Amino acid sequence: MEHLMRAATVVALLVLSLGTACHGALQYGFYNGKCGYKDVEAIIQGVVSARFARDPTIVAALLRLQFHDCFVLGCDASILLDGPSSEKTAFPNLSVRGYDLIDEIKAAVEAACPGVVSCADIIIAAARDAVALAGGMPYRVPMGRRDGTVGLASNVVLPSPFMSVQQALQIYQQKGFNVFDMVLQLGAHTVGVTHCSFVDGRLYDFSGSGKPDPSMNTALLNDLKQICPPQSSTDNIVDLDQNPTSVNRVDNSYYRQLMQNRGVLPIDQALASDPSTRWIVQLLASTNLFPPLFNNALVKLGSNQVLTGTQGQIRTNCRALQTTLHHSCRRREKAKMVSRGAAATVALLALNLAVSCHASLQYGFYKGKCKNQDVETIIRNIVTASWFGDQKIVAGLLRLQFHDCFVRGCDASLLLDGPTSEKTAFPNLTVFGYDLIDQIKAALESACPGVVSCADIIIAATRDAVVLAGGQKYEVQLGRRDGTVSQASLVNLPAPEISVPAAIQLYAQRGFGTRDMVLLLGAHTVGVTHCSIVNSRLYNWNGSGKPDPNMDPFYVMVLQNVACPIGQTFDNFVFLDDPSSVLKVDNSYYNQLLRKRGILPIDQALALDPTTKPIVQQLAGNNGLFLTQFGQALVKMGAFQVLTGTQGQIRQNCRRVN
Ligand code: HEM
Numbered sequence: 194m195e196h197l198m199r200a201a202t203v204v205a206l207l208v209l210s211l212g213t214a215c216h217g218a219l220q221y222g223f224y225n226g227k228c229g230y231k232d233v234e235a236i237i238q239g240v241v242s243a244r245f246a247r248d249p250t251i252v253a254a255l256l257r258l259q260f261h262d263c264f265v266l267g268c269d270a271s272i273l274l275d276g277p278s279s280e281k282t283a284f285p286n287l288s289v290r291g292y293d294l295i296d297e298i299k300a301a302v303e304a305a306c307p308g309v310v311s312c313a314d315i316i317i318a319a320a321r322d323a324v325a326l327a328g329g330m331p332y333r334v335p336m337g338r339r340d341g342t343v344g345l346a347s348n349v350v351l352p353s354p355f356m357s358v359q360q361a362l363q364i365y366q367q368k369g370f371n372v373f374d375m376v377l378q379l380g381a382h383t384v385g386v387t388h389c390s391f392v393d394g395r396l397y398d399f400s401g402s403g404k405p406d407p408s409m410n411t412a413l414l415n416d417l418k419q420i421c422p423p424q425s426s427t428d429n430i431v432d433l434d435q436n437p438t439s440v441n442r443v444d445n446s447y448y449r450q451l452m453q454n455r456g457v458l459p460i461d462q463a464l465a466s467d468p469s470t471r472w473i474v475q476l477l478a479s480t481n482l483f484p485p486l487f488n489n490a491l492v493k494l495g496s497n498q499v500l501t502g503t504q505g506q507i508r509t510n511c512r513a514l515q516t517t518l519h520h521s522c523r524r525r526e527k528a529k530m531v532s533r534g535a536a537a538t539v540a541l542l543a544l545n546l547a548v549s550c551h552a553s554l555q556y557g558f559y560k561g562k563c564k565n566q567d568v569e570t571i572i573r574n575i576v577t578a579s580w581f582g583d584q585k586i587v588a589g590l591l592r593l594q595f596h597d598c599f600v601r602g603c604d605a606s607l608l609l610d611g612p613t614s615e616k617t618a619f620p621n622l623t624v625f626g627y628d629l630i631d632q633i634k635a636a637l638e639s640a641c642p643g644v645v646s647c648a649d650i651i652i653a654a655t656r657d658a659v660v661l662a663g664g665q666k667y668e669v670q671l672g673r674r675d676g677t678v679s680q681a682s683l684v685n686l687p688a689p690e691i692s693v694p695a696a697i698q699l700y701a702q703r704g705f706g707t708r709d710m711v712l713l714l715g716a717h718t719v720g721v722t723h724c725s726i727v728n729s730r731l732y733n734w735n736g737s738g739k740p741d742p743n744m745d746p747f748y749v750m751v752l753q754n755v756a757c758p759i760g761q762t763f764d765n766f767v768f769l770d771d772p773s774s775v776l777k778v779d780n781s782y783y784n785q786l787l788r789k790r791g792i793l794p795i796d797q798a799l800a801l802d803p804t805t806k807p808i809v810q811q812l813a814g815n816n817g818l819f820l821t822q823f824g825q826a827l828v829k830m831g832a833f834q835v836l837t838g839t840q841g842q843i844r845q846n847c848r849r850v851n
Pocket residue numbers: 250252253254256257260288289290352353354355361378379381382384385386387388391433458460
């Protein structure tokens with residue numbers, strides 16, 4: 194009888210669980226048709242499956258990531274944000290893993306359709322795919338979350354493993370979950386590991402008794418004492434599910450272990466003794482209810498306090514906030530629409546004028562805007578003619594795009610003349626290509642004055658040059674406007690000696706991931722540098738008085754004797770890529786790096802740093818992949834902090850503000 198009543202409670206609770214899950218505007222199949230013909234969920238699943246094949250422990254990483262994200266300010270990917278006091282620096286998050294997989298997925302979905310898929314949805318979808326791969330029951334989750342903009346360690350309130358069931362339940366209830374949700378969610382401890390530091394108390398000094406936890410199974414106690422010897426100097430890891438055949442499997446083994454007093458964390462075993470949870474553990478251990486109920490619990494967890502619609506943002510890089518003003522603009526646009534037709538037209542007109550809003554970049558932006566002339570064709574013809582005259586222009590334009598976009602966004606601020614303008618800053622002294630931009634601008638001004646921005650010219654011309662040099666054709670969205678500020682003091686470009694982690698950080702601050710960085714540095718497949726920058730690697734690496742041991746000795750010899758001999762009185766140039774390929778856009782640069790033939794310190798460092806080396810290896814082995822993704826990376830860089838709509842201006846002369 195009691196059993197029946199309990200079962201009825203389960204059903205009631207299940208209904209309650211589903212009923213109270215506040216999905217907001219989340220939808221099943223949310224991304225259908227939003228990413229061209231591509232299937233977003235299939236892309237995510239592909240990346241998760243590939244990782245799972247190499248590392249099945251990724252299932253645990255993703256489940257914990259979902260929990261730690263959703264419990265703090267809701268499922269808004271706030272845990273993914275980097276920063277000195279971000280959520281990931283809080284104590285309970287120090288052993289959270291899987292960020293790199295999320296980055297990998299994000300790169301794949303951004304390549305398919307930039308700015309569409311949120312990091313928050315990626316976490317939820319990836320955890321779902323991982324569960325199915327690990328033997329759990331496949332399930333669907335509604336999507337449409339947006340990414341949050343706040344991630345602070347001080348917001349992290351997560352239950353501790355040393356809490357009593359009632360204390361943990363209190364935290365769960367504050368977040369809108371019930372006891373059933375809590376026990377089911379903790380079923381995630383059917384995979385993954387913990388550390389001896391969380392278990393030692395149960396092994397040697399339970400509740401200050403100086404003795405082991407009497408509720409721990411003796412065989413388990415002996416096993417764990419082996420893994421976690423007293424006063425050990427290393428914090429070893431312990432499987433959370435102590436059934437050796439089920440460590441990486443999503444099944445009800447965790448609850449069966451609890452029923453045999455073989456739970457590992459204090460909170461795990463406590464579930465099997467507290468009267469409010471023991472019966473649920475018993476039920477899950479003895480039936481096959483766990484798989485579908487676990488799925489429901491994860492869907493509910495994944496719907497906790499989500500941002501949807503126009504809330505939050507879609508980050509380009511899950512580790513950094515998006516810096517454009519899209520969201521607030523959309524709100525203002527909405528405000529404008531709502532009030533149109535209302536009486537306060539005059540006030541609104543003032544508002545319209547006062548607010549300069551971002552429109553978005555568009556494909557074919559200039560169609561029909563330049564009489565009957567095709568703006569992109571005019572640009573391409575001039576670039577092509579110039580390239581036939583001097584193929585080095587490809588390097589000039591690529592570097593110009595980078596140095597423009599990285600400083601105050603892609604607003605042609607680099608083109609402005611003046612005694613203290615950006616082009617006078619040290620890293621820009623060797624930038625060239627300004628005259629070609631002038632030439633293009635003159636042609637466009639005579640076709641349709643005041644229409645095409647200098648910022649767009651840089652982006653379109655670079656694209657055309659890349660294609661001429663063997664790159665893959667890529668479409669660029671246009672509609673940028675020109676900035677009005679250009680100051681040498683604002684130029685914060687990476688130095689060639691920068692370390693890989695520091696460079697990653699610099700890129701991340703601008704919303705670019707590590708892969709973007711490695712791809713963009715692929716621009717060094719063309720062009721040159723100077724002996725003044727290479728000499729330290731040839732003659733006095735890190736003050737050693739010797740060459741850099743990470744430079745191929747043959748290259749050292751050639752450069753020492755031919756390009757940059759001691760005492761040379763002029764600053765000779767050095768090809769950044771293999772001389773036979775230095776005018777071509779291809780993956781030869783990465784192959785050179787693998788042969789220790791990188792030229793700039795940062796180039797070679799990419800092939801040495803463990804974070805970037807695998808990317809270098811992959812790109813070195815696949816020219817097609819490089820060509821496709823290089824184009825995508827340039828598109829992404831070209832959309833960085835752009836001015837659109839009524840912002841900025843269209844300069845008549847790229848060297849001067851109107
Ligand atoms: C009362 C609630 C919970 C507490 C106190 C708790 C505590 C912990 C602790 C202490 C660890 C070990 C961390 C380490 O040693 O580095 C851990 C690991 C883990 N937790 Fe929880 N947890 C709770 C709920 C959850 C939930 C709801 C989920 C997911 C839905 C989850 C998923 C995991 C996973 C998968 C691991 C293994 C991680 C890995 O292998 O890297 N936990 N948890």
